[in-house]
Amino acid sequence: MSFHSGRATFCRFSVSGDAPATADETAISILSEFAFEAQSIGVPQEIEVGFVTGEHVFDTQFTYGKNGFGPALLFALRIDTHKVPSDIKQAYKCMHEQSVAAGKENSLGFLSKAEKREATELTNRQLQEELAAGKYRKSKMVPILWDLQRKELLCGAVGNAIIEQLHKIMRDSFNVELDQLTSGGIARQILSAKGETRDFEDIRPSAFTAPPAGASENHEDAAGVQDITIPPVPWATASIDMKDFLGNEFLLWLWWILEEHEGSVEIDAPGTQRKDSIGILFDKSLNMDCAWEVGGKQTLTGDGPTRLVEAADALVTGKWPRKAGMIVADEASSEQWELTFQSDMMILSSIKLPDPDEAQSPRDVIEARILSCRRIAEIFTGMYAKFLSVRMDPNAWATRREAISKWIASRKRK
Structure with missing residues (x-):
């Protein structure tokens, strides 16, 4: 999954520290200084890491033409492992x-x-x-798109081992720190920009349904028996950020928007007074999990998975959406993206980007793809901000939560 061609995938990181302002010669020289170089003498370290251009796994000839795109740096991280089975x-x-x-x-x-x-x-x-002799060498190239203007880095792979190596080399090379932006982290970022974080740490998961049978037996922790009407959302408790349940509530809200409001979300266009209308559709896949950790998981595939009876049954019994195939359309530009959205982690994967119809050269194609990746990240941030504006208003959210609960109940199999 690359930013150069094919479908794209990325998780997001905020960047802090001494980051370059533009993709200038200094930034290119740092990439060159920390380019991947395989150990040539003796037994190599179990893990070797360095930068490559992103065109292919062996290319370490960094230039502005390959890697500099105005406010963005495009490159890749090569990770080689040497491990005997x-x-x-x-x-x-x-x-x-x-x-x-x-x-x-x-x-x-x-x-x-x-x-x-x-x-x-x-x-x-x-x-x-x-x-x-390199008999057990395994090489992996991880695409990186660093949006210097927004101070955000998009990493084209997920996994703790990859993220650990990315953190280390970015600290050693560019003297910057990365903070993975899951749904909890992005919520903090959005609310901090508006000065509205006062009540954020006190919010708890919403109960859209009654707890499923068996919840009273399992809903207990070190502090003793808890209020079983509040779902514990176990995957968020074990996540990077305990507020990541907001991403799942966001995805459920989008599902409700789709079925009750024709799948249209109006978002603020960054830096302007303009409003952008975004169309959404759920398609191909839907992964759900019990927010009370008693009802198990469910995966539905096929056209219109949210319309299936099994999806309605899952909602009624306390399952929340965690990952969904989606089609997202920017109605003003008529651009459309097909993708899979993992809501708690805010990961966009298998993104089919709009075709760059006006591209006249290979560089034009890459520039268009970079803009498209930035735009879809911006759209999801905008839709999430719209959700948070309701979620953080106690009165507005009480009304909206009741509406969603009634919608779920209305889908119950007769």
């Missing part, structure tokens, strides 16, 4: 023990401690030679 280690150990045993006279197949040590040394020597 455990089955290979065990096989070599067995083979060397058999070889040592075969060299003994009158052997009954039992090895002394010294002979086992010899077999182990032979095994380690063989593995080190093969590691040094």
Whole structure:
């Protein structure tokens, strides 16, 4: 999944510290200084990390033409791992023990401690030679789009191991810190900009339905028995930010908007007084999970998954949407994106970007794709801000929550 071609995927990070203001020669030189370079002598480290241009995994010739796009830097992180599979280690150990045993006279197949040590040394020597030769090298390229203007970085892969390496190399190279923007973090960012964070830490998950059967038996923690009418949302409790349940409420709100308000959301256009009308549609897939951790998970696939009876049953029994296939349209520009949205983590994946019809060169295509990625991130932030404007108003949210609850109840199978 690349920003250069094909479908795109990204999670988001805010960037703080001594970041460059533009994609200038200084920024390009830092990429060059920390370019990927494979260890050429001896056994390599288990993990090797460095920057590549993003055109392919071996390209480390950074230039403005490849990597500089006005207020954005486009590059990639190469991560190589050198790890011998455990089955290979065990096989070599067995083979060397058999070889040592075969060299003994009158052997009954039992090895002394010294002979086992010899077999182990032979095994380690063989593995080190093969590691040094690169036999077990596995290379991965992670696309990176750094929006210098917005102080935000889009990472084209997810996973703790990748994020850990990204944090480290960005700190070592550009002297910046990254903070992953899940739904809780983006909510803080939006509310902080408006000076409205006073009540944020006190908000709790909303109950759109009665707790499912069995909730009273399981809804307990170190503080004792809790109010079972408030869903614990276990995946948010275990997440980077305990307010990530807001992303799931946001996705449920979008679902309600789709069915009760024709799938149209009006958002503020950043830096202007303009309002943009955004159309949404759920399509292809819908993943749901019980907010009380008693009803299990459910995955629905096919056209219009939210219209299925199983989706209605899941809502009624306390399941919340976590991930959904969506079609998002900017009505003013007529641009359309197909994607999968993981709401609690705010991850957009498998994004089919609008075709750059007016592109005259390969660089024009990449520039159009960068703008399109920035725009879809902006659209989701705008829709989320619209949701938060209601969610953080106690009176408005009480009315909206009741409306959503009635909508859920109305879908109950007769």
